[in-house]
Amino acid sequence: MTQAKTGEIELVYFAWVRERLGRDSERLALPGDVDSVARLIDWLAAIDTDHADALAARERLVVAVNRERAGPDHPVRAGDEIAVFPPVTGG
Amino acid sequence: MTQAKTGEIELVYFAWVRERLGRDSERLALPGDVDSVARLIDWLAAIDTDHADALAARERLVVAVNRERAGPDHPVRAGDEIAVFPPVTGG
Amino acid sequence: MTAIRVCATPIDLASEIADFFARNEGAGAIVHFIGRMRGTDGDARIVAMELEHYPGMCEAELARIAEEVRARFSLDDARIVHRIGRMTAGDPIVLVATAARHRREAFAGAEALMDFLKTRAPFWKKEHFADGTSRWVEARESDERAAQRWVLPAESTGVKGRVDEEAP
């Protein structure tokens, strides 16, 4: 993979987030001003109606950056693996 | 078995009570004035030195009358099965 | 198989566990506790243990305990299997199993079974040490305290013990 100037992030989705988006992952070029989890979700939700729908209920979404849970202020950088999913229901 | 006039009780002993007494059970004729667990133990302890030794530590003895735990005031009657043993240590 | 059993031969954990599982298909939560004989007591090495019980009263008490705990924690099922006789280090001494709709009840039920068994069921352990000596195990005050956790306050008949108390 050749890294774009702005760099890319790997997004992964699970459960109903994945179903509503109709995909389990995507690679996207990260705009320079998207530097936190909160800004990333805002930017993603503006991409199209599928994203807007899947990401509408912010309070029901959990985000992990590089496989660790991350709050809204957690930094986001090119190369990160960012997961978006509902509260977990295992066990 | 022919029942004596005063009636008999069946005594059963476990663990170190059994070992100190050198027997696991005995049948004894119950004197008319021995009508409670406390009086029974007093009377038993006076029989001989084995009984006195085995029953010396009253606070460490548990008594069951007809297979249910019984306090010092519990009545004792001819025909009862009376067990004397230390605090239990199963599990 | 019955709900409670005292056995003079080694407990067959695999078959007990498989049987309990098969009988409780509808339960969402199953808990097992296995108590094993340890090979040491402080610095002393234990070569064998003898477990004595009061035949008749012991089984009756175990049955009362199982029924009391089953009703109190709304368990689907409860089982107690306890070994007697001579055993060696590593042998299972006791298996308790509970089945319930949810895990809180299954855990609390299994703990209560053990706490009641330890303080009420007429079993006695004698340890035989490597140096040839032996002694009867003393009852532990911590077991008595543990059992007291499940005593209901007389004035609050609706309280079901720790399960309710811990999830306010």
Add this chain to the structure above:
Amino acid sequence: MTAIRVCATPIDLASEIADFFARNEGAGAIVHFIGRMRGTDGDARIVAMELEHYPGMCEAELARIAEEVRARFSLDDARIVHRIGRMTAGDPIVLVATAARHRREAFAGAEALMDFLKTRAPFWKKEHFADGTSRWVEARESDERAAQRWVLPAESTGVKGRVDEEAP
């Protein structure tokens, strides 16, 4: 066998339990929890359940949970085995096992493993009903409260959670 495992095939309870038992000969107390798929949800009949997980993060989180609980309750050993994929009523979803010197730690450790797993490990359940509909199971607030039981007060670093608190 490793301490934690996510498996797409049915959990072999008998071999997991036998293996855990064999590896913990010195432990006086072993506790198992088995979570099973239930065939009903209220009045609705569930014909199948799908369990999805986040590969990589899920295993890492389970390993963190197992190590955290093992250290906190001084466990000899802790194991988590969790099923993924499609399953039917009665199938085991999860097995946790703990081994400790005494029963209080083994019980508390197993409960803590389950409480953390339920709230932290990235698994998601989807239920398929007899009428052809399906739905993603909602996270339960009671699981969050259960997990909060184990949070240490910041000011008392010596406290080990419920095990100490309940035996004053």
